[in-house]
Amino acid sequence: MFEMFSYGFMQRALLASFLIGLVCSVIGVFVVLKGLSFIGAGTAHAAFAGVALAFLIGAPPLLMAVIFGLSTVWITGALQQAGKMKPDVSIGIFYTLTMALAILFLGLMKAYNPEVYGYLFGSILSVTSSDLKVILLLTLGILLTISLFFKEFHFISFDQEMAEASGIPARNLFFLLLNLISLSIVISLKAVGAILVFALLVIPAAAAEQWANNMRSMMIYSAVLGVFSSWAGVILSYWLDLPSGSTIVLIAAAIFFLSVLFSPKRRKKPPSKTPAPEVGGAAA
Amino acid sequence: MIDHAPQKSERAAKPASKPIIQFSHATFAYPDRIALEDITLDLMEGEFVGVIGPNGSGKTTFLKGILGLILPVHGTLQIFDCACEALRCHHRARIGYLPQKKLVDPHYPITTWEVVMMGRYGAIGLFHRPSQKDREIVLESLQAVGMEPLRDAPFGSLSGGQQQRVLIARALAQRPEILLLDEPTTGIDATTQHHLIDLIRRLHQEYHLTILFVTHDINTISPFVDTLLLLNTRLYGKGTPREILTQETLSQVYGKEILLAEREKGPYVIMNDYHHAG
Numbered sequence: 001m002f003e004m005f006s007y008g009f010m011q012r013a014l015l016a017s018f019l020i021g022l023v024c025s026v027i028g029v030f031v032v033l034k035g036l037s038f039i040g041a042g043t044a045h046a047a048f049a050g051v052a053l054a055f056l057i058g059a060p061p062l063l064m065a066v067i068f069g070l071s072t073v074w075i076t077g078a079l080q081q082a083g084k085m086k087p088d089v090s091i092g093i094f095y096t097l098t099m100a101l102a103i104l105f106l107g108l109m110k111a112y113n114p115e116v117y118g119y120l121f122g123s124i125l126s127v128t129s130s131d132l133k134v135i136l137l138l139t140l141g142i143l144l145t146i147s148l149f150f151k152e153f154h155f156i157s158f159d160q161e162m163a164e165a166s167g168i169p170a171r172n173l174f175f176l177l178l179n180l181i182s183l184s185i186v187i188s189l190k191a192v193g194a195i196l197v198f199a200l201l202v203i204p205a206a207a208a209e210q211w212a213n214n215m216r217s218m219m220i221y222s223a224v225l226g227v228f229s230s231w232a233g234v235i236l237s238y239w240l241d242l243p244s245g246s247t248i249v250l251i252a253a254a255i256f257f258l259s260v261l262f263s264p265k266r267r268k269k270p271p272s273k274t275p276a277p278e279v280g281g282a283a284a
Numbered sequence: 285m286i287d288h289a290p291q292k293s294e295r296a297a298k299p300a301s302k303p304i305i306q307f308s309h310a311t312f313a314y315p316d317r318i319a320l321e322d323i324t325l326d327l328m329e330g331e332f333v334g335v336i337g338p339n340g341s342g343k344t345t346f347l348k349g350i351l352g353l354i355l356p357v358h359g360t361l362q363i364f365d366c367a368c369e370a371l372r373c374h375h376r377a378r379i380g381y382l383p384q385k386k387l388v389d390p391h392y393p394i395t396t397w398e399v400v401m402m403g404r405y406g407a408i409g410l411f412h413r414p415s416q417k418d419r420e421i422v423l424e425s426l427q428a429v430g431m432e433p434l435r436d437a438p439f440g441s442l443s444g445g446q447q448q449r450v451l452i453a454r455a456l457a458q459r460p461e462i463l464l465l466d467e468p469t470t471g472i473d474a475t476t477q478h479h480l481i482d483l484i485r486r487l488h489q490e491y492h493l494t495i496l497f498v499t500h501d502i503n504t505i506s507p508f509v510d511t512l513l514l515l516n517t518r519l520y521g522k523g524t525p526r527e528i529l530t531q532e533t534l535s536q537v538y539g540k541e542i543l544l545a546e547r548e549k550g551p552y553v554i555m556n557d558y559h560h561a562g
Binding site for chain 2: 033148158161163164169210214215217218265
């Protein structure tokens with residue numbers, strides 16, 4: 001059973017799934033806490049439209065995915081800042097608009113192209129070494145940026161208005177966060193697929209939230225769950241000859257449901273016994 | 285207790301405080317409506333100001349203007365001798381703000397300590413980590429509101445009144461000169477309300493803060509404030525509670541029957557459909 005690890009494609013798949021599982025579950029913490037899941041879904045579909053166009057006109061797919069993914073975020077952000085449109089409305093429109101574009105581009109192609117469908121449903125076993133380089137580079141870039149702005153991202157996830165009011169450049173940082181989310185989605189597109197990538201962003205972090213009492217532990221739990229589900233999914237899908245993207249997501253979802261069932265936060269407990277000190281008596 | 289607070293003697297030595305917030309014919313508008321119109325007033329350093337007015341009278345916009353979160357479309361607003369358009373992050377860090385209470389996800393993974401530490405983030409700046417000094421300030425702020433024993437408790441597990449105290453501690457951790465409180469006592473039981481107001485009065489004295497306390501509940505704060513502002517898009521009055529809480533002024537703004545009862549600490553306002561007054 002260990003001979004699978006000697007194949008080049010399997011080694012690439014395991015490395016790619018490690019990186020993707022890591023970056024998605026880490027940034028997913030902010031997606032879950034700040035309630036950005038819909039933006040994640042919208043970006044994934046926009047990026048897929050970019051891939052479809054790339055195959056139609058013969059452009060590099062990753063580049064087109066980046067352009068489509070980031071511009072969705074920018075337009076949504078600009079509309080929101082201008083106070084013109086609520087983000088869920090503009091994302092809802094982009095979501096369907098870009099999907100319509102993707103279907104149009106697919107329809108315009110003369111021949112059936114299985115590689116495009118790989119981007120839709122995910123095919124981690126076909127990750128090439130040049131794909132891997134891009135994934136590695138962007139993963140490192142995204143993780144470095146998160147670690148640089150960790151405390152600010154934490155603050156704006158908790159309360160953006162408050163962050164702005166207390167002297168954090170909150171709008172710019174929120175925009176940066178959206179771009180990082182978008183990039184994480186783009187690099188995961190080929191491996192997990194446009195339809196499922198978004199699950200990898202949300203599920204490990206949502207499961208981690210069931211256990212964590214502070215941000216640091218939520219990050220660590222989420223990363224561990226993300227990497228574990230990705231690896232388990234790749235290995236299981238190889239053994240049982242299942243589609244890798246769906247296996248990864250199903251494993252992550254199973255962990256999520258177990259977390260909800262056994263979460264210490266969801267157990268009914270009597271009101272806290274720790275007596276709150278009275279304000280009046282607290283005068284120092 | 286916190287070292288930026290001037291000593292009592294020092295404060296007594298400079299009786300004439302200077303204006304810290306100056307509105308001059310300032311108008312604030314949203315795309316669909318004017319929230320505040322032609323506001324002109326000066327607020328002094330160290331003043332304890334109550335801001336009252338009916339629902340939608342622009343009370344929250346008033347605070348957001350001071351924070352520079354919304355800019356005047358006409359007129360000017362100066363804070364710390366600085367036009368609000370030019371208000372930068374380091375100015376905002378000198379203003380503590382307790383926004384209107386909103387629902388906090390009870391599962392949000394954050395401890396009391398972390399919430400208060402966020403008050404330091406503006407001063408710490410990008411790319412830096414909290415220092416020993418920041419941790420000391422957070423500890424002092426928690427002690428000042430009596431929440432130090434629950435420093436490691438998840439914020440979501442605290443009661444409404446405890447959460448408000450933690451959020452006040454966060455504002456204090458900024459070491460602010462101005463403290464803006466937006467309906468801090470709403471949704472809290474009466475006993476806790478009184479404790480909270482006692483706490484705010486004590487902080488006002490200890491830290492020589494300029495406090496703006498927005499509330500719909502006139503009677504709770506009128507005995508404690510130096511100045512009342514009565515807003516209803518326009519500024520209808522600024523003065524001591526006794527000057528503002530008159531039948532004439534109040535019925536002009538609230539448009540309903542007003543009864544005033546005299547009590548030891550000043551007038552007590554009764555509106556005939558008080559609950560709809562919000």
